[in-house]
Each structure stands twice: as structure tokens, then as C-alpha cells.
Amino acid sequence: MMRASTFLVIFCVLGFIFLYAPILSLIIFSFNESKLVTVWGGFSTKWYGELFRDPQILRAAWVSIQVAVVSATAAVVLGTLAAYVLTRFGRFRTRALLTGMVTAPLVMPDVITGLSLLLLFVAMDQLIGWPAGRGMTTIIIAHVTFCMAYVAVVVQSRLASLDRSLEEAAMDLGARPVRVFFDITIPVIAPALIAGWLLAFTLSLDDLVIASFVTGPGASTLPMVIFSKVRLGVSPDINALATIIIAIVALGVLVATWQLKRSRRS
Amino acid sequence: MSRALTTFAPFRLTASLLQRFGLGGRSLVIAVPVLWLAVFFLIPFLVVAKISLSEAAIALPPYLPILEWDGERAIFSFNLGNYRYLLDDPLYLNAYVFSLKVAFISACIALLVGYPMAYYIARSPEPRRTLLLTLVMLPFWTSFLLRVYAWQGFLRSNGVINNFLLWTGLIDQPLVMLQTDFAVYLGIVYTYLPFMILPLYANLVKLDPSLLEASADLGARPLATFFNVTLPLSMPGIIAGFMLVFVPAIGEFVIPELLGGPDTLMIGRVLWSEFFSNRDWPVASAVAIAMLIALVIPIMILRNAQAHAQEET
Numbered sequence: 001m002m003r004a005s006t007f008l009v010i011f012c013v014l015g016f017i018f019l020y021a022p023i024l025s026l027i028i029f030s031f032n033e034s035k036l037v038t039v040w041g042g043f044s045t046k047w048y049g050e051l052f053r054d055p056q057i058l059r060a061a062w063v064s065i066q067v068a069v070v071s072a073t074a075a076v077v078l079g080t081l082a083a084y085v086l087t088r089f090g091r092f093r094t095r096a097l098l099t100g101m102v103t104a105p106l107v108m109p110d111v112i113t114g115l116s117l118l119l120l121f122v123a124m125d126q127l128i129g130w131p132a133g134r135g136m137t138t139i140i141i142a143h144v145t146f147c148m149a150y151v152a153v154v155v156q157s158r159l160a161s162l163d164r165s166l167e168e169a170a171m172d173l174g175a176r177p178v179r180v181f182f183d184i185t186i187p188v189i190a191p192a193l194i195a196g197w198l199l200a201f202t203l204s205l206d207d208l209v210i211a212s213f214v215t216g217p218g219a220s221t222l223p224m225v226i227f228s229k230v231r232l233g234v235s236p237d238i239n240a241l242a243t244i245i246i247a248i249v250a251l252g253v254l255v256a257t258w259q260l261k262r263s264r265r266s
Numbered sequence: 267m268s269r270a271l272t273t274f275a276p277f278r279l280t281a282s283l284l285q286r287f288g289l290g291g292r293s294l295v296i297a298v299p300v301l302w303l304a305v306f307f308l309i310p311f312l313v314v315a316k317i318s319l320s321e322a323a324i325a326l327p328p329y330l331p332i333l334e335w336d337g338e339r340a341i342f343s344f345n346l347g348n349y350r351y352l353l354d355d356p357l358y359l360n361a362y363v364f365s366l367k368v369a370f371i372s373a374c375i376a377l378l379v380g381y382p383m384a385y386y387i388a389r390s391p392e393p394r395r396t397l398l399l400t401l402v403m404l405p406f407w408t409s410f411l412l413r414v415y416a417w418q419g420f421l422r423s424n425g426v427i428n429n430f431l432l433w434t435g436l437i438d439q440p441l442v443m444l445q446t447d448f449a450v451y452l453g454i455v456y457t458y459l460p461f462m463i464l465p466l467y468a469n470l471v472k473l474d475p476s477l478l479e480a481s482a483d484l485g486a487r488p489l490a491t492f493f494n495v496t497l498p499l500s501m502p503g504i505i506a507g508f509m510l511v512f513v514p515a516i517g518e519f520v521i522p523e524l525l526g527g528p529d530t531l532m533i534g535r536v537l538w539s540e541f542f543s544n545r546d547w548p549v550a551s552a553v554a555i556a557m558l559i560a561l562v563i564p565i566m567i568l569r570n571a572q573a574h575a576q577e578e579t
Contacts, residue, residue, distance in 0.1 A: 023416060025426050078302055115537065116313065117306065119314055148302070223411050226409075242415070246408050257396075257400065
């Protein structure tokens, strides 16, 4: 038994090294003086300076953040509606359709989602003249569509495990369904909504393939700029960008864990 | 509770406004998500199917309509040429078979790596368990693209691994690792590992320890207990994890593009180049439809297996 658990510990340590070694090397070489990403040439923060002087990256980052905030918010609204309808409305005519449409985007390859949405936008532009041209609006629509599926899954599992007696009590006291939804259900599932928003925000910020298909001239997101730079070869300023993103994420996770602990204690 | 109420005041305002206009009904609530997904998820596939039947042209958009009006009557011109082209050129069939192979092998490796990790995390005492689980999920929250980029730096001929091996004297010449199939497997296992560990963990953490004790009391050795009790009971988790790695990996574009060589042709990459480099929208659409049909088969098999496994446990 002892030997089995020693094996497990060693295996786990190796597993975590596998997960974190590339990330650590990104951080270390972001402080590298040399232009060669993998040869150490002394400590320097010059790539950070370079990053903040690159108007292309700054513009793309701003586009990405706007897209992610709007998409995540809309995806939470639509995804919560879908989850609520599926867990609370019993039988209705389009139920099977909605169930399928909520789960399918989760396993749909990005290239197919991207291509199909682009062709839809082109066809709509021809037929009704909207959306005229492509850009941020079309990226947002695409991101809302695939993010809402993820939100729906998160919210659905929360709603399913929720004690319904609170909602029933409010109904018994004469509250109308809309009021019960906004006064009872929403506050109770708020942690799931926040988790869903963060998930949608991350997915939107991370998406390269779908955005590349549905975008138009002038609207380049951050992953699109990173991709074109990385494809051309090494660029140490991308390491600096990665380090900043990792720092923000780590900070966010720390704050979230701390908040969770505090709310559990109270 | 009162703080929560004020937080959601905008929602309540919208609701009461909708009600004032007599739109507060149940069907409206159903209609919103159904319509959104129908317009932006379902109908696009019909558009793709339609364009896969049309002919490529130098025009804007670059394909010919399949329905034309010549003044007197409508002319349908269905064109199955794009599909015939996919069957004739071995490139497409090879790319699809290769994608299935890469996705399958990667999912198996991810299972072999992920299972012991998930098992260890599920058996850990509480403060450590949450910490390890957070550590598994943390990479997922950072950019996927940047993590693939990190592997480029690791694998290139003057990269971290080669520099280390040269320094230790284990090798005299740098190994060629970047732009190989090996790098693609590595990249897929690396990026999808959390998707394997999480469902396995969720399953293993529910495993009743008294079953393991009972097995041990009856004289089974730890390994026998594992293969006769733990493994069969964790089958739903294994299938769920396998599906979460295998299915998305088939259509992967970024990993073969950044880590694979020019001949690492996976189907997602073929679709991308058909669309962006060749600008052949009808063939790209036909690839998408073929890929969609071909994806349904493994999904159905895994779904059946999952239903089966859940019945047994």
C-alpha cells in the first residue's frame, strides 16, 4: 500500500510539473534581456516596455476586453434564461430542440462554428442588409452564442441542485413567477451566475478561430494579433503579455478563493 | 437579502416594463433563448449545407447561387461536385482519418496521465484537495494560445529541453521535436488534460471508501481492488473525460498549426486553409458538413457507452 501511494505522489508531482513548466518558462523568459526567447541574457524588463508601446497590441487588447465584457454579460442573461426554462418549465414544445441547441455548441469544433456563422452573416447581409459589414458586432454575436451554452450548463447544474422550497414558499405567499425569479432565484444562484460570467469572459477573451472567421477589416482581437506574431516566429513581448495575463488570472483566483472562504465562514 | 434586491433592480425594472406591455408570458421566456440559438446556431448549418452545394466563383461572395430566376421560372442548380471532389482527393480522407487517430491516441494518453492525478486528488484530505484542484484548473483560465506558444519555446531546436539535454551531455545534437506529430500529441494532451481530470475527479470523489475496505477485508490485494471495484465504478467519469478530450481534439486547428509540421494535416487545419488560403467557400462548406456528419458517429458511440455505464453503476 505504501508503495502504491508513493507512486501516486511521484506521478502527481510529475503531472503538475508537466502542467506548469511551460508556464513558468514563459514568465522567466519574459524578463530576459536577449531577443532569443530561450537563451538567458540577463535580467531586463524591456519587453514590458516594448509591449506597452505597441499600438497594435494595445488596440487589440481593448477590442478583446470590450467584446468579452459585452458577450459575457449577454451570454449570462441568455444562458440563464435557457437553463431556467429547461429546469423549471416542465414540458413545452421546443424542449428537445432547446436541449440539443444548448449542448451541441459545447462539442462543436471552432472551425465549423466560425465558418457557419460567417456564412450566415454574409447571407443576412445580402438578404436584409444587416449586419452591414463585419467587425465587433459579429464577433460579439458569435461569442454570445457559444458562451451562452457554457453558462447554461453551469447555471443548470446549480438550479437542479437548488432547494425549491424557497421558491415555493414565495409563490405560496402570493408572489408572481417573475417576482419569485428576480427576488428569490437570481439572488440564490448568484454565485453560479458569477462563475458563468467569468467562464464566458475567459472563453471570449481566448477565442481565436471563431473570431478570425467572423471578423471584418479593422477589428482584430488580441488572440488574432498574438497568433500572427507567434506564427512569424519568436517575439519576447508575447512572453511579457503572457506573464501579465497569468498574473491577473492568478490574482483573480486568489481573490475568488478568499471570498469563497469568507462567505463560507459567515 | 436586501442588498441582493437592490443589485438586481435593473432586471426587476425590465421585468415590470415587459409586464406592462403584456409580454410577461411563459412563451416569451421560452422564445428568447430558442430564437437566439435557432438563428445563430441552427440556421447557420443550413446556410453551410446550401453553400456546400453551390459552385465556387470569382465574385462577392465567392460562390454562385443555387437558385436562379431566369425571368420565367426558377432554376435549381444543385452541385454535388464539392463532395465528389472531397472523395476523389485522398488529402481530405487522410486528414480526417489522421485527425481521428491523433484525437484518439491523445485522449488515451490524457486518460493514463489524468487518472492517477484525479485519483490522488480525490483521496487527498480537504485543504490539500481544493488546492490541487485549483492548480489543475488554473492553466485553463490562462490563454490557451499562449500555453501552446510556451511549448514552441520548449520544443524548438534551441529550446529549453534541448538546451538542458545538451548541457547534461545526454545528447550531442539537438533533437527535432517542434513541427512533428509528437509535438501535436504533446500539445493536445497538455491543453486538454484538465478536461480529463475534472470529470474523473468528480466521479472518484463520490466513490464510497467502505467498498474499498470491504474488498480489502475480503482479502483482495490493492491492485485487485482497483481493477475490480474502483475502475468499473469510475467508468462514467472515464467516458465523460474521454469525450471532452476526444471530440474537440478532432477539429483542433491551433495546435497542429503552431506545433505540427506542414504535413500534419488535421481536418480543422484543412478547412481553415480551404477557406482562408484557397478562398474556396463551397469546398470549405462541404468539408464542414462532412466533418459534422463524421463527428456524429463517435459522439453517438460514446453517448451509448455512457448510458450503458451509468445503468451498470
